[in-house]
Structure formats: structure tokens, C-alpha cells
Amino acid sequence: MNARRILLADADAFFVAVARMVDPEGAGKEPLLIVGGTRESRGVVCSASYEARKFGVRSAMPIARALRLCPNAMCVPVPRRACGEKSHAIRAALDRFAPVVEGASIDEWYLDLGGTEELYREPLAATAARIRERVVAETGLSVSIGGGTSKLVAKLAVERAKPKPGTGATGVHVVPAGEEEEFLRTIQLADIPLIGPRFQERLAALGMRSVPDVLQYDVPTLTQWLGEREAAWLYDRVRGIDASEVERGGDAKSISRDETFHADINDDDELARELLSLVTRAAADLRGDALTARTITVRIRDFDFKTRQAGRTLDAPVISDRIILDVARGLLAKLRAGRRVPARLIGVGLSSLAVDATADQLTFFERKDALVESDRDRLLARTVDQVRAKFGDKGILPARLID
């Protein structure tokens, strides 16, 4: 069998790049840029420019802390709509090259180029370079591409591909078939996906920090230390072995929106308003992607960072604000009943997503069940979407959300 030909395309500083495109005169001209929220917001860094990263700014860091490290940085909120559109555009470009494309996140896609050897008749790295050029030409955004015989190798290779200042990288790094083990020898265990901080500590306690540290042991020895499952997993990983397939589609498996408040909120009414705002956004995004959802989740982070969540799966898929809000309200009430303390953040997630095939199909029997969508609910949601398409996201809003 031919060696697998897998690429991972990762958009370079995606949120930063999009924020600069949206605001070329402001964010576009500021080298020190943090995307995630305004200077006053209590949100977290979603992404930061390479220049800002030099100051130690990292993703998921509270913005306040990022500003202590890099006080002169400009802070802008995430341009969500533009990010979604650009993500779709990049994917559309990738779809033309690879028979199977899996969206791993908003700015990362796995491509399986198996079976294209006779089509392209060039080394995988050359195809990757062409893909990269095409994406820039069509979207104005650059991607880095890692490649190899497995998703794992592609993922590790893409880090080598990123043209960070001073590295001399070209944006493409493909590990040829047969050279996986040699490549892996240059990798730290912490860089391997799913080896998190706790696992790293356990391994370090056994004297293992880099891949070569592990390579010297056989399975029985590793099993003795780590147990059967983890030993077998690690043994394969450090050799670049990963049989997982690139799965078609794999677009968003869930849509979630959350909000970190400027100040903790303990008032139920105020929380309800935040929930309404999140549901309004999440439901609009759901419909924007022509999807339906069956599972609704509400997440709450209390003032002490304790995070709790509750979810509910409905009988039938939904798209309309009304039902999602009804369910989300019930879930929030349940969470609040469990622990009524000031909240720092709430979030709404929609999952069990499916393509919306029956959205405009009218039905004979409207069900009385409050959790079943009616034709009227769907028509209302569509109409709201049309108004927003014409007059912008704030063209029509629930009255409670108008300041």
C-alpha cells in the first residue's frame, strides 16, 4: 500500500490576520496586537501578534495579565463574522485540492491527499506549496502546512513550517515517508498532542522529557510504569505512528458562544439578559452555517473559577431562538439553583449538529409541545436573518438587548 499523504493546513495567526483585514487603518497598522476583547474587558486572549508574543503574551491568558506583560498593545474584540467567513473561504480553496478535508477547528484543516499521486505527479511538499499560494491568492490569508504519513506527524510538522521571524521556515514542512522516527527524535514530549501538563509531569518523574528518552524503552517496560493503554499509545506516538483517519466534513461539531463579564454578575435578571444575548448570537451562527442542533448546553463559571455545565438533548433538531432560549433558561435556572454565587462567565453551546434539510419544509400538524419548533418559529428565525443580512447584526434584536 502507498504511504498515506496527509497535510495539516494551519492559518497563521488567524484571528490577528483577520482583525487586521477588518480594520486596516487601526489594527492593521499596530504591530503589538491582542485579539480577544477590549483593554477593559475581563476576557482572555484569543490570539496575539508575533510581536506581542515576544513579550510573553499567550492564548487563553486573561487580557489584564497580557497587558501587564505588554502594556502598549492594542486590544480588539474577535471579529467573529469575518473569522467565520474567512474560515469558509480557506476551506473552499482546500476542498479543491484534496478529496477529503476535515475541519479540526476554525483555523486548522487536515487534508488527505491519498490517491492524488497520479493526479499531481509531484512531491507532496510541492503540492503543499501550491496549496499555500492558492490560499493566499484567494483569501489574502497565509497558511502553514505540515505533512507526513499520519495526522500526528502533520500536526508536529506544521510547527516547523510556520514562518516565524528568525526561523527561516518557508511555510511548508513535509516529513517524507520512512523518516518519521528521525523527525520525531527532534520533538519534546510536551509538543505531542494529548500529552498534557499532568502526563508531562508523570513522564518527567520517570526521566522522560523528549522523544529519544522514550524510544529506548520497550512496551513491557513502559507498561510497568504507565499501564497498558498509555504505554501502547505512547510507544506508537514517539515513532510517529497514528492510524487515525482524516474524516470528511468534521466541520464544527458544536457552536458555542460565551461571555466573560466586566464584573461578576449575581442578579438572575441580568444573567438572563446575558443568556439571551448569547443565544441570539449562537442561534444566528447556527442558521448562518445552515445547520440544526439537537443538544443545548449552558456553562457557568463562578467567581471562584469553578466551572459547571448542564445540557439537554431534544427529540427533534431546532434552529429557532425561541426553543434554544427556552431550554437554555431552564438549564441556567438548574445551574443557579445548584450554587447561587456571583458568576464570572456564562456560555451557550449547540451540538448534535446536522445539515438543515427540512428547514423550509412546511408541516401538517403543528405540535403543541413547547419544545417542538413550529413553522412560525422557523419563519420568524429566517425573517430575522434576512433583516440582519440587509441591516447588519444589530438591525434587529430582542428588545431586552437594546441598550
Next chain:
Amino acid sequence: MRFTISREKLQEGLAAVTASIPAKTTLPVLANILVEATEKGIRLSGTDLDIAVTTEVAADVETTGAITIPAKKLSEIARELPPAPVRIAAVGEQRITLDCGRSHFKILGLPRDEFPAFPNVKFNESWRIRSGDLIKLISHTSFAVSTEESRPILNGVLWELRPEMMRMVATNGHRLAKMEMPIKSTGAPASDMIVPPKALEQIRRLFPEDEELEIAKGENHLGFRSPFTAVFTRLIEGPYPPYEQVIPKDNNRVAIADRTALTSALRRMTIIASDQTHRIRMSFNAGMLKFSVQTPDLGEANDELAVRYTGDPLDIGFNANYLLEVLRYIPTDEVRLTFKAPERAATLEPEGWADPASYLCLVMPLRLLD
């Protein structure tokens, strides 16, 4: 238990019963066939707990008794046997021997006590209906049942039995099929039942058209029987949604079209229609029906068909597959379509059907986006 049966009779009996055996089951005995040897012959039975089928075939019974045997293996053996009488004997409670010509098998089974009891349906107060009439209703309606689990009631066919007529209705909430026909008064009380289509499929498969069936209702089961074969099914618990209310009474736009030509045009449009919604647009005007379809990222298509149309012009959207499905069952060369408005139910009926039965299908439109 010990009997001799012809290879053909064994195959015939097994063919009737094995379709009721579940492909996968957590209860091992359900993968088995119950074989009972009585003075009259042998009786074979199978069930998946929703539906049970039992049939009698002629055999020379030496000693009576009963046992259950793996259905799949027994059918496979029966298929491969040489053309000679088959001798089957139970050895204890859980094993049989099967001899045919020079072939010899020993098969492990399970004791008869483990086999579930059949639903308690008493045939002393029963309807008598010609199998062919029943099959006609089934084959014109059961295609329309819902396959979604969210609303179990729509997973069944509504069967309304009245002293002088019977009617079947099936719908998935988007399209509906209804057929009724007069029947001879049976004396049994009127009844409404919601029957799983899987059971109706067994009726269609097992009973010859000219056979008279006895049909009786138990607590929440229904039984059908002919002299040799019986089918029992669980009923779906109601109430069925009020379908009469959704049948349009005031549709004032009427089109009469050639069924084959309409089908061909729709099939051409579905090529370009979205794989997800199958959305097409139909525009009715005096004498002409225009079709159009536009699918982003794919393209567009248009077509035209001469029809007899009366009423104001109408633009209406449909899932083309729903229309095609219904057209397949319309028994006449021409079909009559009626409409009220773009977001109201359309009807499809046979045009010029000289038949005691009457047939009506409804299709709800797709909202047009523009």
C-alpha cells in the same frame, strides 16, 4: 418430537417465518424458530417481540413435542439439502438431529419454554376481509409513514375499520397518503388502530390476494390469520393526529397532468436540486406548468409541461422527492393536483379512476426563498 417432512414443505415453512426473526437480538431465543410437532403437522413460529409469524405445514409426525432451533442455520441447511425427505428428531430438550439422504446434522437449540408466548388475541369477535383488499390499501399508503423516531405515532399506518368501509392513512408530517374502500359488513365493532408498517409488509408477503383473513384485536395487539398462517403485531398507542383537519376543502386551483410526463420532468429537475432539500419551484399558468431549480454551487435547470390548469397563476415550492414518491402510487395515466396558496397543502389524486376505492395524497410545500 420426531417427524418426517418433504424438503419443499420445510423450505416453504421456513421462508414464511424467517422474515420475522430479528437480525440482531440480545435475547438469544429470538434468533431461533419454534418448531412444534402436533397431530396435524408441524407449526413453525418466529418473533422479534413486535411481530410474530406462525405457519403450519404438512408433515408425518411420529411423536409430538416442541423445541427451538437457530433460524439462520436451519434455513441454510434446508436450502442445501438433497431432494429427499427430511427426518427431524429432538434429542432431549436442547438438541435435534436432522437426516436427509446421506446427510446428517446435529444442531443445538434452546428449550421451548424460553420462547416468548404469543400475544393473547381472541378471534371470536373478528373482521373478515379479503387479503387482496387489505394489500391494496397497504401498498398505496404505507410508503408514507415517518421513519423518524421523534414521533412514534407517525411510524405507524392508521387503519380505520368501519362496518361498511375501511381506510388507511399514513404520513410523516410533510406528505400524506389516504385510501379507503367499501367492505362487506362484518358485524365486528368499528375500530381505529395504528399498525407498524413492518407488520403490514408481512401481510403483503404472506397471504395470497384471494384469501379471506380473519382479523382480531387484543389488548394492544392485532392478529391476522388464514387457515394455515397467522401474524400478530404490537399496535402503536394513539391518538393519531387529526388528519381530517389538514385535508384541504377549498383548494380552488386545479391542474391535470400526464403522470408519466410530470414524473419525467420532476426527475430531470431533481438532478440539479439540492441533495438536502430537493427544492424545486413550480409555476402554474393557463395551460402550462414551468419548473425551475437553482442550487448554489451547482447550477440551475428549467423545464415546461403542458397541463390543463384552472385558477389564478401560482408559484409554489416542493421537495421534488415527495411529489415523485406520491406519483409512483397514483394508479391512473393522469393525475389531478389541487392548490390553494403557496404555503398550503396540495392534493394529488388519480384522474378518471373507475374503482370502488378512493385515493388521496397530500404534500406540504417547501417555503420558497426570495
